[in-house]
Amino acid sequence: KQEVTQIPAALSVPEGENLVLNCSFTDSAIYNLQWFRQDPGKGLTSLLLIQSSQREQTSGRLNASLDKSSGRSTLYIAASQPGDSATYLCAVKGTSGTYKYIFGTGTRLKVLA
Amino acid sequence: KAGVTQTPRYLIKTRGQQVTLSCSPISGHRSVSWYQQTPGQGLQFLFEYFSETQRNKGNFPGRFSGRQFSNSRSEMNVSTLELGDSALYLCASSSGEPAGELFFGEGSRLTVL
Numbered sequence: 020k021q022e023v024t025q026i027p028a029a030l031s032v033p034e035g036e037n038l039v040l041n042c043s044f045t046d047s048a049i050y051n052l053q054w055f056r057q058d059p060g061k062g063l064t065s066l067l068l069i070q071s072s073q074r075e076q077t078s079g080r081l082n083a084s085l086d087k088s089s090g091r092s093t094l095y096i097a098a099s100q101p102g103d104s105a106t107y108l109c110a111v112k113g114t115s116g117t118y119k120y121i122f123g124t125g126t127r128l129k130v131l132a
Numbered sequence: 133k134a135g136v137t138q139t140p141r142y143l144i145k146t147r148g149q150q151v152t153l154s155c156s157p158i159s160g161h162r163s164v165s166w167y168q169q170t171p172g173q174g175l176q177f178l179f180e181y182f183s184e185t186q187r188n189k190g191n192f193p194g195r196f197s198g199r200q201f202s203n204s205r206s207e208m209n210v211s212t213l214e215l216g217d218s219a220l221y222l223c224a225s226s227s228g229e230p231a232g233e234l235f236f237g238e239g240s241r242l243t244v245l
Contacts, residue, residue, distance in 0.1 A: 050230045051233075055236070065233060065236075070231055112230070114230070119165065119177045119188050120177070120234060
C-alpha cells in the first residue's frame with residue numbers, strides 16, 4: 020500500500036531564503052508525482068508534474084526533482100517571498116491498476132517579511 | 133480555457149439532510165475525482181468517474197455516492213448527513229490517462245449543524 024510522507028509538517032523562513040520541501044513515498048512503481056499549493060480555504064493549484072521517466076521539472080523559481088529508486092521528491096523554492104506562504108502537498112499516482120492519487124499531509128510554509 | 137468549476141461554494145445543512153454537489157471538469161477531460169478534506173484527516177479520496185463509470189472508490193460509507201453525465205459533469209451526493217461530514221469537498225479533473233495531470237476546483241465548503 021502506497022504511503023506518502025511530507026516532512027516537516029510546518030516551516031517558517033525569512034524572506035529571500037532558498038528552501039527545500041521533502042516528499043517520500045513507499046512504492047516506487049508510480050506513473051508520476053505532482054506538487055500542489057493550497058491557500059487557506061481554497062482548492063489545490065498544480066505547481067509541477069514529474070513523469071516517472073523524468074528526473075526534474077522547473078517552473079520559474081520552483082524546481083522539483085524525483086528519485087524513484089529512493090522514493091523521494093524535493094521541491095526547491097528559490098528566493099522565497101511572503102506570497103509563497105501556503106501549504107504544499109505532493110501526490111503520487113501508482114501503476115497498480117487503480118487510478119487514484121495518494122496525497123501527503125502537506126508542509127505548511129510561512130515566509131516572513 | 134475554463135478551469136474546474138464547483139457549485140455551490142458554501143452550504144450549511146442540518147444533520148439528517150442530504151446534499152448534492154456539482155463539478156464541471158475542464159473541457160475535454162473525461163475523468164472526475166472527488167476528495168474530502170478535513171483538518172484531522174487531510175485529503176481523502178472518495179471516488180473517481182471516467183466516461184460515466186465509477187472507476188475507483190475510496191473507503192467511505194454508502195451514504196456517499198456520485199455519478200457522471202455524458203458531458204463529463206459530475207455530482208456527488210451525501211445522504212443522512214452527520215456532523216463529521218463537515219469538510220471541504222474538492223473535485224479534480226484530468227484527461228483520464230494514467231499519467232494525466234490533476235487539476236482541482238475551488239471546492240465546496242459543507243457545514244453540518
